[in-house]
Structures are given as structure tokens and as C-alpha cells.
Amino acid sequence: MKNLFDLSGKVAVITGGSRGIGKGIATGLAHAGADLVLVQRTENHSLKSKLEEETGVRCESIQADLSKLEEVKQVIPQALDKMGKVDILINNAGIQRRSPAVDFLEQDWDAVMQVNLKAVWMLCQQAGKHMLANGQGKIINVASLNSFQGGINIPAYASAKGAVAQLTKALANEWSSKGINVNGIVPGYVATDMNEALIADPVRSRQILERIPAGRWGSADDFAGAAIYLASEASSYVHGHLLAVDGGWLGR
Template sequence: MALQIDPFRLDGRRALITGSCQGVGLELARGLARAGASVVINGRDAERTRVVCAQLREEGIEAESSAFDVTEREQVQAAVDALESRLGPIEILVNNAGIQRRAPLETFAPEHWDELMRTNLDGVFHVSQAVARHMIDRRHGKIINIGSVQSELARPSIAPYAATKGAVRMLTRGMCADWARYGIQANALAPGYFRTELNRALVDDQEFSAWLCKRTPAGRWGNVEELCGAAVFLASSAADFVNGQTLYVDGGLTSVV
């Protein structure tokens, strides 16, 4: 293998980030782009996806848009094939699309359970399989699945969400078991509690924030840009022998009791 001057650089590589029109997904797209990657922005709303892509281009980021619903298998396959044909290889996949639903487990609505499973777990399978088939042919690729501290820990009212993220952790290991032989590295990035618009209610809840800051060794909420270094590492050649792992970026939350 040729010596790389900076194995953390992603120049010349294309990354598809699902659910990247806002929040964590959008920040990860920016982080990968700052490391040299060109990015494909994804969401279900075609117009919103195009608008976000245009905003990134104004920031000097090489970006394209691809609107599809990760829960729709045939739609995913068609979109991935079209991207490969139109733009070239997808060398980095970040499975970020996900939703949250909260309710006590004994009253949790079955339709919300199904919605969580379709998006948070089935979506990861559909997109990964569609992209990996091309990666297998090339004998190279990076897959980063977005897990959570709930891949490891449970909290009241979000048991089904925790079940999806625990499953993502094991699916990541399964991807390693099946696809490492083809030069694919599949790992999970598991955020702790980060300040995002989707978490605004929790951030503004003084009682919850006080509990979280006391529970987290770092003593604070995370800032979304703090996820980017770990994502760049997992997407880069520096992580070529890292496979099937879950990297918790949580201020130490999962390390202490």
C-alpha cells in the first residue's frame, strides 16, 4: 500500500449521508467535506434536499442532492444506482436517517413501533445493502452507522428506540462479518446527548439538563461539531483496520455509573 501523507484526508472520495438536511446529518456532511470529501445530501423532501445542497455549495462545499425515503427498498436501490451512474462511486456511506418516538412501553402504539423499526433499522439495511453491492465490486468502502448511547443503555419511555439502536450495533458487527473480506469497513458512531434542534425540548428542560450534566463526566451537553472528528477518522484510511466497532462520542456517559 502506498504511503499516505495524511491518512485522515478524504480528498477525491464521495460520501452519501442519509437524513442530512438538518441536525447531526448536516453537520457530519460539513465535517466530511472539510476533510476533502464531496457529499451527497439526502432527505425525503426533494425541494428541501435541493435547498440544503445549494446552501452547502454557497459555503464552498462540493455537494449533490438525492431525495429518497430510506424505508422504501426499491426507491433506495434506484437512487443508489442512479448516483453511481451519474456521479461515480459512493466510497463512504453514513446511515444517519432516524426518528424518535416517546411513550411508556406498556402504552406504546404499535404503529409507532413499526415506524421506528422501518426507519432506524430497516432503512440502515436497505441503504447499506444497495451501496455495499457496488463497494463489493470495487473491494473498497466505508460504512458508518449512526447508533446512540441507547445502543448500550436504556431509559424510560424510549425502549423501542433503544431496541433499534441496539440492533444497529449488532447489524454493524454483521456487516463486518460478511463484508470485511471485500475491503469494506463498517463501524458505528454512537453519539451521547448533543444540542440539536430535535433535542431543543430536552435542552430547555432545566431538570433534565441538570441531571444530564451531573450524569456525564464531561459535565455538559455535546456540540454537534464534536462528532465530526470521529466520523472523519472512521471514513478515512487511518481506520482501515478498524471494523465492526461502535465508537461512543458521549463525554464519558457510557463509561461510568
């Protein structure tokens, strides 16, 4: 059974892979045997060195600002140049902008849509071409509870994450018969930098915690198992699925 979850010899590209949920996923995949390409807006070699030392896998990094189209277009070609192949793509990077809808700025809307949706689409398309040629591959898009719920003061984020969920299903419909699994992970409320404003708000933080059946906010480490599952042979017949890692929030 252990072989079902073994990622030895696989190459995984992870956007936003050096912090938060991306760091938890990268750590899990490395311990499962995958070689990694960490896509970072600001290059930081500390995690790269740590994972190489701990696990013996090969870990490379690519510096790319996903808000810039030309840099997005270079991610998969650079990964192929460094590693020769891409078996797993994890679209994790994202940004947040908070404001009442009536005051939401156009530039904030465009920024969120570029990073959280358009970059995801472009990376899926680029990696998909390579995977289709090889007849195999795994794509994991990090969606959100806001793929199902509207949230408060986050109209762009909710719109983008709703679209990411539908994009995941659309690509699965086209590519599942060709050896490519396209699925999504749906994080609940996680104690990361993106949620600092919520954590610091005593009223909202209490309201959120009271609704989580698990009784705690999630941590980055909670996502390693889900990512290994969706990246491995264990999920070979799982297509177009959105796997909630939310402490039971959606079941409440």
C-alpha cells in the same frame, strides 16, 4: 500524516445530511475533500450551496422519505447515477417516538423500526454490493447510547439502535476481509431537534448534564472528526467498532 485523513476524490452518501449530526458530519467530510450526496426527506439546497462555495467540492442532493421502502431502494441507484460511485455511506437519519411502553402505539413502533433499522439495513446492503465489486468502501452507521442502555419511554428507539450496533458488527465480520470497513458512531446527548423534549424538561435535562463528565451537551460539530476518521485511511484496520462521542457518558 495529513494524507491519512484526506478524502479528496471520495464520494460520501449521508442520510439526514442537512440538519443536526448529519449536517456536522457533512460539513466535516466536505472540508476533508469528499464530494457529497445529501439524502433529505425535504429537499433543501442551502447546505449544498454553502458547502460547494466554502470547500469547492461537488454536492448533490436526493429527496427520499426513508419511511417508504420504494424510496429507500432508489437512494443508492440515484447516487450512482449522479456520481458514478459510492465510497462512503453514512446512515445517520433517524426518528424518535416517546411513550410509556404500556401505551406505545403499534404504528409508532413500526415507523421507528422502518427508518432507524430497516432503511439502514437496506442501504448497507445496496451500497455493500457496489463496494464489494470495487473491493473497497466505508460504511458508518450512527448508533446511540441506547445501543447499550434501555432509556426511558423509548422502547422502539432503544430496540432499533441496539440492532444497528449488532448489524454493524455482523457486516464487519463478513466484509472486512473484502476491503470494506463497517463501523458505528455512538452519539451521546446532543442538542439537536430530536432531543428538544429532553432539553425542555428541567429535571431530565439537569440529570443528564450532571452525568456528562465533559460538562455540556454535545453539538453537531463534535461529530466531524469521528466521521472523517472512520471514513478515511486512518481507520483502515478498524472494523466492527462503535466509537462513542458522548462527552464521557459511558465511562461514568
